[in-house]
Amino acid sequence: MNFSNKLFSIQKKSNSLLCVGLDTDPKKIPVHLRSKKNGVLEFNKQVIEATKEFASAYKINFAFYEVMGKNGWAIIEKTRALLPTSAISIADAKRGDIGNSSSYYADAILNKMEFDSITVAPYMGKDSVLPFLGNKNKGVFLLALTSNQGAFDFQYKKIGNKRLFEEVVTISQQWNTNNNLGFVVGATKSTDIRAVRKLASDVPFLVPGIGAQGGSVEDVIRHGCTNDGFGVLINASRSILYASSGKDFAEAARSEALKLNNEINFFRDKYF
């Protein structure tokens, strides 16, 4: 089954558009785990266990692990192994290089580490992205319109009558012969999410930027979903991971994931 269909099938079964972001910061996990040798892994394990009923995806942000050096890399591998098959795994690694190098990144992350999908940067064009799209079972979330302030520096610049992010979305879909391409579209960009959806009627969006970054769940659902009320993965990281700083962190993460998934589904019911 190609990646897009697999994601749709998982989301339908779990009735969830929620992606839990494992941006685990060793300095922010509860005190009783901070001093433990495998504290971060134990934290991830408990968060995964507590939230898996409400999550259709987990996203591991490599930045938070690379800062721990080779041990961090080992924690990524071990955390990946803990992810349930009931959810899609996303390597939030934002890779992208000339074709030859990209093929090594794709082999590392999609094959060897067995992630279902990866975030990829578009600046270097087709041959930098294709190696990640070669296996139809594995997906790419290409950066299109990101959630940060820096999105305004280049992504909104006009190329003819399109903005750069619209150009990226238009051009890159020509590479999507395996139906495994998606886009990163920031929740903070409100109605511009609709502009991307107009250009890409049925590809999945990975949507960061709710919570700490200020994006609205209602806007994402209303402007980002496909016509059937699917097609988006709404990521939440800090609000779930650090819902409590005490020993009840997993329970608190579960409550937060449930609450957010309910909010998402409330708006899906409202608009679809």
Place this chain on the structure above:
Amino acid sequence: MNFSNKLFSIQKKSNSLLCVGLDTDPKKIPVHLRSKKNGVLEFNKQVIEATKEFASAYKINFAFYEVMGKNGWAIIEKTRALLPTSAISIADAKRGDIGNSSSYYADAILNKMEFDSITVAPYMGKDSVLPFLGNKNKGVFLLALTSNQGAFDFQYKKIGNKRLFEEVVTISQQWNTNNNLGFVVGATKSTDIRAVRKLASDVPFLVPGIGAQGGSVEDVIRHGCTNDGFGVLINASRSILYASSGKDFAEAARSEALKLNNEINFFRDKYF
């Protein structure tokens, strides 16, 4: 001393604009090293020893190491430790994420792993790049005009009367308050290197794309150097690493590095 001045000082002392790219592929190293546990590290060590007289920089392409998992990460750390202080170290990792995540990548690669500089992708704008520019002793080579075919997909698109790569070069220099920003400019793009130099009269360029990718050393020197015949780092990877597939690989790498550095200096003498 800020990064740009440090690079200039090293290049002047070594009379070299050569960057040796350690894109070491475990499947391409000589047979007698392939089966050894530390074969890749031993290979890197000998290449570094053999070429350091002629190199002003070493670039480690992370893709080739990440494919080896946590062991690959350990080899990056150990290879970094082997690099001589007479050369600049470049983490060719092409990172870039929202500010909060970029600050973890910067901490991982520039502080913890102690690389002097890193390649960064520009698509996510200012806050994705600034965390890498915060320490004036550490440098960023921002992707501007890359050496691959995919550069034509977005980098050449017109924004007003500029092309995207020119827009990136213009805007990003406003962030260069620490004099530690450089650009990646592909050797395959010939006279367009001059377009970048016109917009950025005195920042260093990291120039991949000679050798296997087909770029010309003469064009790079003529169009890319600053007025004093400095300002570029010409990278060669495969031509040096795999100059011989036998036990004499280090000696062959040395000859190839010397030959290339002589060619570079021949054209510097011709044009400056």
